[in-house]
Amino acid sequence: MINIKLTEKRKNLLKRASRFRSVPGHGPDILKMSDDELERYVSILEATFEEAFKEEEE
Secondary structure, X not given: OOOOOOOHHHHHHHHHXXXXXXXXXXXXXXXXXXXXXXXXXXXHXXXXXXXXXXXOOO
């Protein structure tokens, strides 16, 4: 069993990560990630989502 302390920072990162879904069995196990890995993963997902759905300026 993974024993990672659930700090406020980690709770926030897990909450941010929960907004994204992946195909079952194909996404990373975010519970096994370190805080640094999780922060990088969430940042990439958020940036990708923003880029994909940003409003086109005329």
